[in-house]
Amino acid sequence: MLDEKHDAPRDLIQAISDKNIYSWGRIGDHKVVLTSLPAGVYGTVSAAVTAQQLLSTFPQIRVGLLVGIGAAIPSASGSLDIRLGDVVVSQPDGQSGGVVQYDLEKVEDGGRFTRKGTLNMPPEALLKALSRLQAHHESNPSRIVEFTEGMLERNPFMAQSKPGRPSYQYQGAEYDRLFEATYTHPSRSDSCTNCEWEKEVTRAKRETTEPAIFYGTIASGNLLVRDVATREAIAQIAGDNCICIEMEAAGLMNNFPCLVIRGICDYADSHKNDRWQRYAAATAAAYAKEFLEIVPAAHLSNTPTALSVLSKTIGSIANDVRSVQKDVKSIFSFEKDKSRRELYN
Known part of the structure; x- marks a missing residue:
């Protein structure tokens, strides 16, 4: 998604404690540095360590975007029509800063869980840009499709599916199946090919495959959720505006001013699989690119x-x-x- 790729700065001195590996480039008017969590390592602590190591080498960084994949929390009433490949962006709602740590709670009388503590909201410069982009999308389409298609044109290998490696393309509505909460995936099947169609939730066909964008609360914690009961318990803790679950953001919000952008790759149920992960990562990255392009560089200089x-x-x-x-x-x-x-x- 970079407009330009840059070599490592010649005068860069990476801190001894910094084990991250970086890529550099430009998006819009902004120079950006990218890194990721260690392969196979997840959770809020890993995210916090990665961010702290980054700052030890780049002390002048002002804001960050946490971009990746997450799981949707479909509404029981169907009022929130969220699909795989859609994008969720953390946004404060008055009760939270946009991210809620669901595994930091207390149990009260009757076994009721309540949140304990709050996390910081994104910096003002990012929230103003978020409002501007939302207003722009009221009369103009998102550029997510434009950016993902451009990415695949420049990198044809990413459009190819290989055994055990789905492509970064849209995976097809026939593979986006939401099942009733009480229906459990067969334990010995890697796909939903043999799952009962009558147990599938009926949803209206979308007129376009363009990803929808949702703004609200993201629940963050250290559980890999593959169970509807757990998903619903987390949603209750996080509040009515919670639409996504992920595993890193809670480790950053109080220590690293950032906005969280997640592409939806599953529904946090037993039918979870890896088919949509690459495409969901691409849609999240495309939104991040569009977002950065409307953030004035001057606003960040005062952050x-x-x-x-x-x-x-x-x-x-x-x-x-x-x-x-x-x-x-x-x-x-x-x-x-x-x-x-x-x-x-």
Whole structure:
């Protein structure tokens, strides 16, 4: 999706602690650096470590885009018609900053789960650009199809399907099947070829294969969700506006100012497979490209660096630790004096 690919800067000195591997280039008016999580390693901690290592080498980076795949949370009523290949973007809704960590909660009386703590929202410069792009899409189509088709023209190999490696092309509506919540996928089948058609949720045929874009809350945690009951429990924790589940964003939001963009590759149920992952990654990347092209470079120049945000977070944590230490010392001193009084009385 890069407009230009760049070589590594000649004067680059990568921090000893930084194990990331980078690519460089330009999108619109912005110079960008790209990295990814280690192969086969997922979760919020891995994402946080990757971001912190990046900042140790690039301290002037101001914002980030977390781009990849996620699972949709279909609404039981069918009011949210989300399909595989669609794009979900994190957006604050007043109750959350756009991302909710679902595995950080407390259990109250009656076994009811409630969220504990909140995560930061994206920086103002990104939210203003998000509003601008949404307004633009009210009267103009998204450029996702344009960018994905251009990508495949420049890289024909990505359009080819190989055994065990689906292509980056749209996979076909016949392979986008949403099943009833109570219907479990046969345990010994890798695909849904033998799944019962009568158990499939009937949905209206879309007039176009162009991906739809949804804005709302993204639930993030360390579980690989392949179960409808778990999916619905997470949705209840995250709130009514939650439309996507993923595994990295919660590790970044408080330490790395970013916007989360996810292409939908499954429905977080037992029918989950890898067929749509590459296409979903492509649609998310295409949206990220379109988004960056409308972000004014001048707006980002006035945004604090990500490292300064991280430093403030660390400073706040340090203050909290010192406060706790002070309270503990006070309690210890009180108990010690109490014991002395009891001894001499």
